[in-house]
Amino acid sequence: MRAQSNIFWILAVFFFVADAGYTVWSLLSTEFQKVEWTGTLGIGLAGIMSVFLGYYMNRSHFAQSGELPEDRLDANIDDGDPEIGFFNPFSWWPIFLAAGCTIVFLSLAVGIWLIFFGVALTAIALVGWVYENYRGVYKH
Amino acid sequence: MFFAGLFAIYFTLRSTSPELWASQTEKLDVPFAAFNTITLVLSSVTCQFGVFAAERLQGKRTGKLFQVSKWGLVEWFFLSYAMGAVFVSLQMYEYTNLISEHVTLQSSAYGSAFYLTTGFHAAHVTGGLLCFLFIIGRAYAVKNFGHREATSAIVISYYWHFVDVVWIGLFLVIYILK
Numbered sequence: 001m002r003a004q005s006n007i008f009w010i011l012a013v014f015f016f017v018a019d020a021g022y023t024v025w026s027l028l029s030t031e032f033q034k035v036e037w038t039g040t041l042g043i044g045l046a047g048i049m050s051v052f053l054g055y056y057m058n059r060s061h062f063a064q065s066g067e068l069p070e071d072r073l074d075a076n077i078d079d080g081d082p083e084i085g086f087f088n089p090f091s092w093w094p095i096f097l098a099a100g101c102t103i104v105f106l107s108l109a110v111g112i113w114l115i116f117f118g119v120a121l122t123a124i125a126l127v128g129w130v131y132e133n134y135r136g137v138y139k140h
Numbered sequence: 141m142f143f144a145g146l147f148a149i150y151f152t153l154r155s156t157s158p159e160l161w162a163s164q165t166e167k168l169d170v171p172f173a174a175f176n177t178i179t180l181v182l183s184s185v186t187c188q189f190g191v192f193a194a195e196r197l198q199g200k201r202t203g204k205l206f207q208v209s210k211w212g213l214v215e216w217f218f219l220s221y222a223m224g225a226v227f228v229s230l231q232m233y234e235y236t237n238l239i240s241e242h243v244t245l246q247s248s249a250y251g252s253a254f255y256l257t258t259g260f261h262a263a264h265v266t267g268g269l270l271c272f273l274f275i276i277g278r279a280y281a282v283k284n285f286g287h288r289e290a291t292s293a294i295v296i297s298y299y300w301h302f303v304d305v306v307w308i309g310l311f312l313v314i315y316i317l318k
Binding site for chain 2: 037038041042045086126127130131133134135
């Protein structure tokens, strides 16, 4: 976690310096000569977001018990393999969902009547995907 | 990132046409929106209590209906769903009021910015409401509420809190800062 939190601290410092530079530059520029709020706010917010993440990583670093492989020089890549979780052997639902969304967007180009079919197929595919391990062959 | 873009649109249009903002923001009903904001924030709290129940692996209540301390995930998520639904409904009511005062998507840059930001947020809230129903359905579909159900409930709660935080930002920018 130490490496991750350091990355975000570095990013935060970079964004704040860039923000100050951007503001001063827009003030000094002969054409503009005032604060350009869109960029100043945008870069400043990016800095604040980096502080959030850096702080969170820092807290996680102190809360974790033991050292992560990322922070050890003698660790191997596969030491960092996490427990990925549970996956289906196969599933048709993503294809149905993609088809439903395709028809929804196609309806914007072809004719709005198509959207009723698209929304219906999308709803069926969503419910099918969410509940595919709750009924049928892979019920648990 | 998407909402950051919408905020950028709002601020850019606001800086290019300040007189439009001065005349149009008067039409907003701030106390009404404040009530709506409080409803959404409280729904995040009830959602979090649902997560605590999910972490105890408690799907349904163990006591009577009004023994709130015995509630499981299903009851807390139903309550969060109801509060989220109240939020969206009241927002649609607010839209109708604004349209009757000639603030529409086409009326001006202010109308476009207002409906784009709040409308996309309302669409996200509606998506979250559907997710609540899916999670409640999962809790009913299993005999024993397990880690898979709990994980999906926790993930949905992250989404709900995110939508809530975005609304706090939108509320501060649109209704307080104007």
